Amino acid sequence: MTEQTFDADTAPDAQYPDAVEAIRTRRSGHNFDPDGDVAEETLREIVRDATLAPSAFNLQPWEFVAVRDEERLDDLVDLAYGQEHLRDAGTGVVVVGHTDAERTAERVYNEWAEAGRISEEDAADRIAQAEDDDADREFAVRNASLAAENFLLSAHARGLKATPMTGFDFEGVDEFLGLPDDLIPVVLIALGESGGDEPERLPRRSVDDVLHVDDY
Numbered sequence: 001m002t003e004q005t006f007d008a009d010t011a012p013d014a015q016y017p018d019a020v021e022a023i024r025t026r027r028s029g030h031n032f033d034p035d036g037d038v039a040e041e042t043l044r045e046i047v048r049d050a051t052l053a054p055s056a057f058n059l060q061p062w063e064f065v066a067v068r069d070e071e072r073l074d075d076l077v078d079l080a081y082g083q084e085h086l087r088d089a090g091t092g093v094v095v096v097g098h099t100d101a102e103r104t105a106e107r108v109y110n111e112w113a114e115a116g117r118i119s120e121e122d123a124a125d126r127i128a129q130a131e132d133d134d135a136d137r138e139f140a141v142r143n144a145s146l147a148a149e150n151f152l153l154s155a156h157a158r159g160l161k162a163t164p165m166t167g168f169d170f171e172g173v174d175e176f177l178g179l180p181d182d183l184i185p186v187v188l189i190a191l192g193e194s195g196g197d198e199p200e201r202l203p204r205r206s207v208d209d210v211l212h213v214d215d216y
């Protein structure tokens, strides 16, 4: 199977703000421009950035379902309990996680072996293990959530607004998208052009409050 790969070191879009600036200025917005439009090429670039997120053993157990058709988006807004900013955004991206490593295990472990990072025997063992393992929702949620954060930061760095949402009917969205049994929706991202400023960011807990060293 021939798969496309992406060389992050030679990406043509190096003019965007650096990571720390993007982290510090990213917001979840409700104020989208309802007349705005995100080009499909831009969506593809953001998804490519999302795929550069870390994942367990580089298994990349994620998919992205972009809902852009107006009627489909109306249905998705209903499934998101009427959150209107999703409609204004114009694109809803459901980040989907694999509950089973089996989907990518063969390809990925063979890549580890081909790169000389593990033995062929180890790769075969890991592939067999992935085939035996039961479904694991945590595996899906952990990995797909990291990809989702990359998505948010990339969209923001490109001057777009991207709001993560879990206020939606998970079973309904699962069915609406026609997801296979081993895939689950993890987070829905409203993606669009900004309609203006957002209310000031609410305070964050202090580092002293959240950082524990050596022990809780």
Ligand SMILES: Cc1cc2nc3c(=O)[nH]c(=O)nc-3n(C[C@H](O)[C@H](O)[C@H](O)COP(=O)(O)O)c2cc1C
Pocket: 026, 027, 028, 029, 030, 083, 163, 164, 165, 166, 167, 168, 201, 202
């Ligand atoms: C797991 C999760 C679920 C969220 N669900 C929603 C949602 O359903 N609708 C929404 O408008 N925002 C949602 N948000 C956005 C949060 O309200 C927002 O991240 C938080 O208020 C902090 O604001 P900031 O992202 O602008 O810093 C969600 C964020 C996360 C991480």
